Amino acid sequence: MKNSDPQRIPFYQVDAFSQGPFTGNPAAVCLLDDWPDDAVLQHIARENNLSETAFVVKQGQDFALRWFTPAVEVDLCGHATLAAASVLLRHEESGKQVRFSTRSGELTVTSANGKFTMDFPLVIPRRIDAPDGLLSALGITTGASEFWEASDLIVVMDNDAQLDGLTPDFAALEKFNTRGVVVTAPSHPCDFRSRWFGPQVGVNEDPVTGSAHTFLAPLWSDKLAKKTLHAQQGGSRKGELICHINANGRVELTGEACLVIEGVFII
Incomplete structure (x- = not known):
C-alpha cells in the first residue's frame, strides 16, 4: 500500500568544480528537517546513482552534513560539500559563509565572486x-x-x-x-x-x-x-x-558550482 502522505524532500543536483553545466562533478543535495533512518539515506543515495549525495539538516545557525555514495556513507566529500554550500548560500541562506558539522569535524565554506572556498583539514600522505x-x-x-x-x-x-x-x-x-x-x-x-x-x-x-x-x-x-x-x-x-x-594545517579548496536540476524527492 502506498503512503497516503509521502514525505517531500527539497532536492538539487549541482555540477561542482565546474564552469557550467555538464562539467565538473555532479552531486545531489537533499535538505531535511531531521534525520531519518540511515537505511533511508542510503536508499535515496542509491536512487540518485551519483557518486555522492549530501544530506543537510539545519542546527541553529549552522548545519549538520552527511555524505553517501550509492553503496556507503563516507567520512569526507569535497564536491558534495561545495554543492551543498552553493545551494544554501544561493537559495536558502543569507550571507557569504556556511558552517557544517560533519564526521570530519567543522567545515566552513565561503562564497566570493561566484566561487566557493572550502576550509578542510590538510592530510600529509x-x-x-x-x-x-x-x-x-x-x-x-x-x-x-x-x-x-x-x-x-x-x-x-x-x-x-x-x-x-x-x-x-x-x-x-x-x-x-x-x-x-x-x-x-x-x-x-x-x-x-x-x-x-x-x-x-x-x-x-x-x-x-x-x-x-x-x-x-x-x-x-x-x-x-x-x-x-x-x-x-x-x-x-x-x-x-x-x-x-595554509600555515595552520588546513587547506583551502576553491571552485565553482552550477545548479542543473531542482525539484522534490518524494518517498
Whole structure:
C-alpha cells in the first residue's frame, strides 16, 4: 500500500568544480528537517546513482552534513560539500559563509565572486612501496615513479600523457584495502592532474574528488615549492579547483558550482 502522505524532500543536483553545466562533478543535495533512518539515506543515495549525495539538516545557525555514495556513507566529500554550500548560500541562506558539522569535524565554506572556498583539514600522505598488482590493475606498464598512501593509494606518474588513456580493471582494483586509488602527474597549464577510482565505495571513477586534494595539495606543494596550486581532475569529464596550503594545517579548496536540476524527492 502506498503512503497516503509521502514525505517531500527539497532536492538539487549541482555540477561542482565546474564552469557550467555538464562539467565538473555532479552531486545531489537533499535538505531535511531531521534525520531519518540511515537505511533511508542510503536508499535515496542509491536512487540518485551519483557518486555522492549530501544530506543537510539545519542546527541553529549552522548545519549538520552527511555524505553517501550509492553503496556507503563516507567520512569526507569535497564536491558534495561545495554543492551543498552553493545551494544554501544561493537559495536558502543569507550571507557569504556556511558552517557544517560533519564526521570530519567543522567545515566552513565561503562564497566570493561566484566561487566557493572550502576550509578542510590538510592530510600529509606517507610514502610506500609499490603495492603488489596495483599497476597491472590500473593498466600501467611504465611511467610510475612514486607510491603514497592517505585515505587513498596514490600513484605518481612522470607526466600526464598516460592519464587520459587509463583503463583500469575495476574488479582487480576493488581487492585493495583502500577507499580509492589516485593516479596523478605534473601538468601544464595547470600544476597537476589526477584521476580517482573507487570501486570499493561503489564509484568506479569520480570526476573531481575534493577530499583527495587534502593530501594531493600538500604532496604537489612540496614537489613544486608552491602554496597555491591549480589542479585538474577527470577522464572524459573534467573539473578544476584551486588549492591553497595554509600555515595552520588546513587547506583551502576553491571552485565553482552550477545548479542543473531542482525539484522534490518524494518517498
